Amino acid sequence: MHEMVKGGNVGLAALSEDAGAVVVSLAWSSASGDGDADVSVLLLDADGKVRGDGDFYFYNNPAAPDGSVQLLGKTPTESGSEDRISLDLTAVPPDVSRIVLAASRYAGARFGDLDDLCLTLADRVGDALLRFAIEDAGAISAVIFGELYRRDGGWKFRAVGQGYDSGLAGLATDFGIDVDDEDETADGEEPAAALEAAPDAPEAAAEPPKTLTPPAEQPAAQPAAPPKRRPRTARKKVTLPAVTRKSLAENDSWRMARLFPVGTLKSDHERETRATSVLLSVMAQVPEFGRRLTAGFGAPAGRMETYTEVALPHGGESPKRPDGLIRVERAGKLWTALVETKTNGNPLKAAQVQDYVDIAGRRAYEAVITLSNDVALDGSPLVDVKMDGRRKHKVALWHLSWAEVTHQAQMLIRHEGVGNAAHAWLLQELLYYLQHENSGCHGFQNMGPAWVPVRRGIDEETLCEGDPRAVDVVANWERLIRQVCLRLGGELGQKVLPVQRVKRGTDPAERRAALADRLCREGRLQAELRIEDSPGVLGLTADLRTSKLRTSLEIPAPAAGSPLTWAKRLVRQLPEAPADLHVETLVDGRGGGPRGTLERLRPEPADLLPKDGATITGFRLSLFKGMGSTRGTAETGFIRSVDEAVDRFHDTVVTALRRARP
Numbered sequence: 001m002h003e004m005v006k007g008g009n010v011g012l013a014a015l016s017e018d019a020g021a022v023v024v025s026l027a028w029s030s031a032s033g034d035g036d037a038d039v040s041v042l043l044l045d046a047d048g049k050v051r052g053d054g055d056f057y058f059y060n061n062p063a064a065p066d067g068s069v070q071l072l073g074k075t076p077t078e079s080g081s082e083d084r085i086s087l088d089l090t091a092v093p094p095d096v097s098r099i100v101l102a103a104s105r106y107a108g109a110r111f112g113d114l115d116d117l118c119l120t121l122a123d124r125v126g127d128a129l130l131r132f133a134i135e136d137a138g139a140i141s142a143v144i145f146g147e148l149y150r151r152d153g154g155w156k157f158r159a160v161g162q163g164y165d166s167g168l169a170g171l172a173t174d175f176g177i178d179v180d181d182e183d184e185t186a187d188g189e190e191p192a193a194a195l196e197a198a199p200d201a202p203e204a205a206a207e208p209p210k211t212l213t214p215p216a217e218q219p220a221a222q223p224a225a226p227p228k229r230r231p232r233t234a235r236k237k238v239t240l241p242a243v244t245r246k247s248l249a250e251n252d253s254w255r256m257a258r259l260f261p262v263g264t265l266k267s268d269h270e271r272e273t274r275a276t277s278v279l280l281s282v283m284a285q286v287p288e289f290g291r292r293l294t295a296g297f298g299a300p301a302g303r304m305e306t307y308t309e310v311a312l313p314h315g316g317e318s319p320k321r322p323d324g325l326i327r328v329e330r331a332g333k334l335w336t337a338l339v340e341t342k343t344n345g346n347p348l349k350a351a352q353v354q355d356y357v358d359i360a361g362r363r364a365y366e367a368v369i370t371l372s373n374d375v376a377l378d379g380s381p382l383v384d385v386k387m388d389g390r391r392k393h394k395v396a397l398w399h400l401s402w403a404e405v406t407h408q409a410q411m412l413i414r415h416e417g418v419g420n421a422a423h424a425w426l427l428q429e430l431l432y433y434l435q436h437e438n439s440g441c442h443g444f445q446n447m448g449p450a451w452v453p454v455r456r457g458i459d460e461e462t463l464c465e466g467d468p469r470a471v472d473v474v475a476n477w478e479r480l481i482r483q484v485c486l487r488l489g490g491e492l493g494q495k496v497l498p499v500q501r502v503k504r505g506t507d508p509a510e511r512r513a514a515l516a517d518r519l520c521r522e523g524r525l526q527a528e529l530r531i532e533d534s535p536g537v538l539g540l541t542a543d544l545r546t547s548k549l550r551t552s553l554e555i556p557a558p559a560a561g562s563p564l565t566w567a568k569r570l571v572r573q574l575p576e577a578p579a580d581l582h583v584e585t586l587v588d589g590r591g592g593g594p595r596g597t598l599e600r601l602r603p604e605p606a607d608l609l610p611k612d613g614a615t616i617t618g619f620r621l622s623l624f625k626g627m628g629s630t631r632g633t634a635e636t637g638f639i640r641s642v643d644e645a646v647d648r649f650h651d652t653v654v655t656a657l658r659r660a661r662p
Contacts, residue, residue, distance in 0.1 A: 001128045001130060001131055002015055003130075003132075004131065004146075004157070004159040005132075005159060006134075006161045007158075007159060007160075008158070009156050009157060009158040010130060010156060010157055011151070011155070012129070012154065012157060013154050013155075015129040015130060016123045016127075018123060018124065019089070019129070020088070020089050020090045020124075021086070021087070021088050021090070021298055022086075022089065022122065022123060022124070023121075023122050023124075024119065024121050025082045025083070025084050025085075025120045025121075026039050026082060026083050026103050026118075027081070027082035027083075027117070027118050027119075028081070028111075028115065028116060028117045029081075029114065029500070030113065030115060036081075036106075036495075036530065036532070037103045037104060037105045037114070038058065038059055038083070038104055038168070039058070039085060039101070039103045040057060040102050040103065040104065040171065041056075041069050041085060041087075041099060041100065041101060041102070042056055042171075042172075042175050042177075043055040043057075043068075043069070043092070043093075043096045043098075044096065044098040044099070045097055046095075050175055050176045051095065056172055056175075056177050057071060059071070063301075064301075066093075067088050067091050067301020067330065068089075068091040068092045069086075069088075069099075070085070070291060070295045071084075071085055072084040072086055072292075072296050073411075081497045082120075084296060085101065086295040086296065086298075087099065088300050088330075089148070089155050090300075091300065091301070091330070091331075097149060097150055098147050098148065098149045098150075099148040100144055100147045100175070101119065101144070101145050101146050101147060101148070102143060102145060102171055103142070103143060104141060104167050104171060110137075110138070110141055111134075111137035111140050111143050111163065112136070112137050112138045112139055112140070116133070116503070117133065117134040117145075118131060118133040119131070119132045119134075119159075123298070124298030124396070125298060125367070125395070126298070126398075127394070130157060132145065132146055132159040137163060138163065139165060140163030140164055140165050141164065141166065141167040142163065142164040142170060143162065143163045144163075145159075145161070146159050146160050146161075147160055258429060259426075260278045260432070262274075262436045262438040263438065265438045265439070265440075268344055271343040271344055271438075272341050272343050272440075273308070273323070274439075275341060275343050275433075275434075275440065276308055276323040276339065278430065279371075279405065280306035280326065280339070281306065282427065282430045283326070284304050284305060284306045285423070285426060286419075286423045286426055286427060287304070287419070288412055288419060288423070289408065289409060289418070289427060290304045292408050292412065293400065293408060294326065294337070297367050297369065297396065298335070298366065298396065299326075299328045299335045299366075299367075300328055300335055301328075302329050303328065303330070304326065304328045305326075306324060306326050306327070307324065308323065308324050308325075309321050310322060312338075312359050314355060314359055320355050320356065320359060322338040322340055322356050322359075323339050324338075325338055325339060326339060335367075336360075336363075336365040336366055336367075337366060337367035337368065337369050338356045338359070338360055338365060338367075338369070339368075339370075340352060340371070341370075341372070342373070343372070343402075343439070343440030344373070344440035345440075346372070348370050348382055349383070350383040350384050353368065353383045353385055353397070354383075354386065357387065360395045361393060366396065367395060367396040368395060368396075368397050368398070369398045369400060370383070370399045370400070371399075371400045371402070372399075372402070373402055373441070373442060373443050373445060374399075374401060374444060374479070375401045375403065375443070375444050375479040375483055376399040376401070377482075379508030379509055380509075380512075385397055401483070402434060402442065403442075403443030403483045404486055405434065406431065406434050406443070406487075406490060407486040407489060409427050409430055409431050409434070410431065410491065410493070411490055411493065412427060413428065413431075414491075414493035415493035415494070443483050443486075443487075444476075444479050444480060444639070445633045445639060446476075446631055446632050446639075447473065447476045447632070447638055447639065448473070448631065450469035450470075450472040450473050450476075451476070451631040451638070452631060454469050454473045454519075454544075457469075458519075458520070458523045458545060459544070464520060465521070466517070467516070467520065470516035470517070470519050471512055471513055471516040473519065473525070474512045474515045474516045474519060474525070475512055477542075478512070480639060480642060481498050481527040481529070482498055484529070484642065484643065484646055485498055485529060487643070488529075488531070488647075494533065495531075496529055496531050497529070497530050498527060498528065498530075499527075499537055523544045523545040524542065525541070525544070526539070526540070526542075527539075527540045529646070531650070531654065533658060534553075534657075534658065535553070535658065536556075537554070538551065538553055538649065538650070538654065539551070539552040540645070540646065542627060544627075547627045547629075548625070548627060549624070549626070549627050549641060549645045550623070550624055551622065551623050551625075551645050551646060552621060552623075552649075553621050553653060553654060554618055554619070554620045554621075555570070555619050555620075555657070556617065556618040557618050557619075564605070566616070567606065567608040567609060570608075570619060571583075571598070571601055571602055571605045573656060573660035574598060574657075575656070576656065577598055577656060578623065578652055579598055579599035580597055580598070580623070581598040581621060581622070581652075582595060582596070582597055582622040582624070583597070583598060583608065583619060583621055584619065585610065585616055585619055586619060586620055587610055587615065587617065588614060588615040588616075588617050589614070590614070592620075593608075593614065593616070594607060594609065594611075596608070623649050623652075623653070625644070625645045627641050628641035628642075
């Protein structure tokens with residue numbers, strides 16, 4: 001992988017023979033766990049300006065109609081999160097000379113508060129081609145990571161690392177976007193911004209800094225023209241498709257007719273066949289959904305056709321029949337992926353996947369996609385497959401969990417919207433099918449065979465550090481947390497990501513081994529979830545010694561007012577919170593201070609104040625719940641108890657605090 005320095009440039013053709021489609025990842029981490037940013041892409045002409053407002057891609061305009069740009073959303077990493085962008089360089093209009101890759105933070109937040117800012121550019125099979133790390137970002141709220149530009153019939157990348165102190169509005173305005181000022185006032189940002197000076201580059205460097213003209217120097221007003229629709233940097237409201245207000249059924253026993261019936265599914269083969277056909281057919285009929293699931297795998301945006309039970313020759317043996325096949329055509333070129341599906345918790349078979357990888361390599365197919373209830377983790381492959389390095393054609397192996405498929409469908413319906421009512425209805429029917437108990441598409445549902453022995457070993461104090469069973473439990477805990485984020489994010493229509501407080505680049509296996517040793521010593525599994533627009537990071541602790549789950553949230557002390565006012569306001573903000581909610585005062589220098597249940601504190605909020613007058617730094621809110629005894633999702637299962645604990649805390653505590661925020 002080519003390491004870039006600020007101001008450096010490199011031709012993509014020198015890094016890969018096939019760089020026509022690339023995926024750019026912008027990544028960062030935060031020691032506090034509350035760092036977040038949003039990516040944006042601008043297409044510029046030869047004059048360094050957008051051709052129109054449609055050339056500005058951000059959270060309110062995530063994809064180009066021609067498929068040249070697609071914002072794929074955030075993905076959790078070992079140390080934070082990364083935002084990915086799919087670029088089909090062969091589809092970029094010829095009058096576009098540069099593609100700017102940037103990110104911005106909300107009002108008041110600065111990139112200097114984040115760690116490990118870096119850009120990674122990978123080819124269509126996921127192999128990283130280059131990396132650019134930004135050091136000392138400073139007090140800026142928007143930064144240009146880099147840009148792609150045309151040179152001698154090809155594309156080159158330049159590491160830029162320039163910043164703005166006025167956020168997304170300043171970045172957009174500087175490249176010719178007419179931003180809606182009302183939105184920026186709502187965001188707390190000023191509309192004007194100046195671009196920091198760019199370093200000299202060996203070739204045609206980025207344009208010099210631009211400064212907006214002060215209002216007094218603007219030219220005289222022209223005759224009134226029809227109002228122009230301008231990009232809104234304020235986020236769109238979450239919308240749901242229309243639903244029938246009242247049922248026409250005579251009684252509750254009548255069941256609505258469904259496009260994808262699930263009542264008669266009995267065997268695993270039936271479930272796998274039906275699930276594959278249902279999913280692939282909806283992907284082909286709802287372009288937004290099909291692109292969402294395949295763009296991250298290097299597929300172009302084009303006409304998609306999907307097939308099931310395709311017979312393919314395999315040497316002298318009988319033909320192999322993968323569960324499905326996806327084919328996307330664009331400009332006469334085909335992108336093809338084989339699909340292997342498992343449902344009902346059945347594991348993927350390495351030999352079967354290996355056969356499909358070999359077939360794909362011989363037939364010059366681009367990818368093999370596995371789909372199961374399991375959740376893939378970095379550095380922990382689900383199947384051991386060998387890639388034949390002698391073949392010139394590379395085959396990418398990707399994995400999807402059913403939980404991620406459900407999440408993407410929910411996000412399209414509840415957050416981003418789809419093209420028409422028929423597409424929304426199809427996605428609703430797909431969701432009904434995936435979430436039905438008979439479908440077998442329920443995501444991660446089993447903590448594995450090591451769960452019971454590890455719990456018994458912790459209870460009996462016989463579990464020793466270095467035990468591989470503890471590593472398995474830690475890995476499955478991480479899978480569960482990622483699935484909780486997908487489920488909660490899909491239901492809320494908001495981004496929910498796990499927080500990893502480790503240094504970027506840490507080896508995943510070493511990190512899990514260290515967490516497993518900690519589990520052996522302390523008997524606790526811990527995780528943190530960052531929920532968009534939440535007042536803090538949601539903490540989750542599973543204490544295997546006491547069989548208790550603890551969900552918690554730390555709130556910093558307000559900047560103004562007296563401690564007694566803070567305590568009274570906090571209690572007032574939680575009128576419908578559970579009476580057993582624990583409230584603890586955080587005191588400077590010694591952590592915890594006075595504490596009590598909400599039931600006791602409601603009449604006497606002053607009991608939260610330290611008797612010695614110590615400085616209050618914040619408050620910690622916690623709920624406790626009994627932990628399921630079994631390893632799955634049954635009524636007494638651990639996984640179900642985690643879901644219920646997170647949902648209860650979010651619905652009764654986090655939501656109330658969010659409503660009470662100014």
